[in-house]
Amino acid sequence: MTSFTVEELTIPDAIGDDDASDFIETIEVRNSIEAASYGTSELTMTAAETLPYWLDREHAPRRLFGVRIDGRIVGRAYYERNVADDDRVAWSTVEVLPDQRRRGIGTALADTVEQLARSDSRQRLLVYVVSPDGPGERLTAATGFGTVPLANPEVRFLLSRGFTLEQIERGSRLALPLDGERLRDWVAEASERAGDDYAVHSWVGRVPERWRDDMATLFTRMSTDAPSAGLAEPEDPWTAQRVSDDDDRHEANPRTLLTAVVEHVPSGRLVGYTSLSVPPEVDRAVSQEDTLVLREHRGHRLGMLLKVANLDILQRERPGHPSVITFNAEENRHMLQVNEDVGFTPIGYEGAWRKSLS
Template sequence: MSTPPPGLELRPLPLPASADADDAGDFVEMVRVRNLVSTEISGHDDFHLTPHELLPAYAPGPHEHRMLWTVVLDGDIVGRIGVDIPLEEGSRVAYWLVELRRAVWGRGIGSAAYELVEHTARAHRRTVLQSWAQHPASDESRLPSPTGYGSVPRDHAARFYLRHGHSLEQVERVGALDLTDPGLPDHLDRLLQRATLAAEGYRVVQWELPTPPEFVDGYAWMKSRMVTDAPAAGLEFDEEAWDADRLRRHERFYLDARRRMLVTAAQHVDSGDIVAFNELVIGGDGTQATHQEDTLVLSEHRGHRLGMLVKCAALIAWRSVAPHSPRVVTINAEENRPMLDINEAIGFAPIAYEGGWKKVLSPGE
């Protein structure tokens, strides 16, 4: 393991009141470097955010404590470190990231940053460390997922995780849908018609944030089920309690960042319950990639093509919300075959794979 260079500093990053504030310079530069790292890994800018869009994600709240450091080498910001501490009762998890410019790899900087991650996790009495990384296509040997679905190359990121005691727990597929395909509108219309016939007893409801009052409780309940109903493999997630206040706090992240979110839900007609939902999000001027965020069908309502129903209805409505967005990007667990079947039928194609990594700290470590 390399000794870190003498000009290295790991600086806590104070958050400015706004991205335009006089003291926002370091935050703005951190976001610029974050975006450069994303492009170096993925080869595109679909995951870029502006400082104004990212800053609200770090607003203090009662459900999570988020910490940031800049990685500074010889006075220049070359990366960032993040540790997120969920505040659910009994939580033992910490989520972390270390992102570095490719030019400084192999100099012991990542290991020094990771040492800070573990120190921070232990200081908050967390024993489970979890992290995700994109693993671009590579000719290197493969590391299979323990779920039996998917693999990642033993690339620079994988070797880093393995060297620091992490195990691969899950592989996720990054998929993209070309919104400029001239045949897509008719294709979606046909899929929606078939899904509507299969979804007798359900209806589609849609809204942009903020959520209308009549849907707040149902939507909050669905958000709470994301961590219990979605495939998690060997990763550990805390069960979350969502109410109207938590939902409104969550929505502020998007609204304060001036990002648009369309929620498309399936409502059970007899009970009035929200039983499936899909989220599409875009920021900036509407010409960037769209991100499909949470999608879930409650387990007790599966078998009625509700996943296809909400996804197609969302994409059709999205033409009016963001007509200039070129594609939709989504991420799904590789073992989530029902959702991948829907995505593939719609036209999503895999463009990358991510690994979900985990380490359990031994007592006294």
């Protein structure tokens, strides 16, 4: 068996720093595995685009681990937790290049993050893992929506370690460009359905100061209102200051964030939002980030209104990209229907797995 050790790697403050090379290499590992699993390179992220998500050390600290073979990083794992006193959840990912598997590397990395979660007094460990399609018997998620191939190696690995498949996330792709006239018709139809009580606003980049408190509420509710099956995802509280700090970190991100929000006019409060993350290279796919409508304001086609309004902004302000990629829980039938109505088609599935550490 090949000899190796698991080592903790440095998370740099900036991609140009002298200590950034290991981090950059782990992102290349991630991109190789995503491309092999989904059969497309459209999910590729650069290290510069990824780093801002790693730098929120105050609210969501992460640790990064790697394994080298002949000086090359061939596997990585990360560990993340929230800092709330009553939070007993941790998240992790373990990834090993296909040609380096079955050498014990994945097991060693998984042991490392699990031991870390136990030492942090975590009660649940959550992981999201892509499962390419395959033949044979299927394993159904606890929600009853979606399956993964039971014979897949990642499925057997997680089951052997005591994980339960709680949820399936569908990855979907929208080919661009959309017909501009049809898109504007969708916006008009959704606006008419929403009625005069709701108004759409949008911005590029930072959250305007007047909306920071409302966006903090929406970001917090995203952690509790989105379908999470038996994962029991904890509340992730946001404040206006955290929103501003997050914008500060993302100013180094070469991607542009396009955000559309919907205001409940009688109250003057924001009740829904959606964001698109746009890479600088026009030949790369756009990422659909979170979309949320508060529970108490659902039933007015606001999700559809937000999606098509922001797609219209994308095509007017940042035209030329080949596609938009999005992810949704399989049981979130309403949002999946919105996506399908617009033209999204499935490209793959990943399982959301839970392990009890108590």
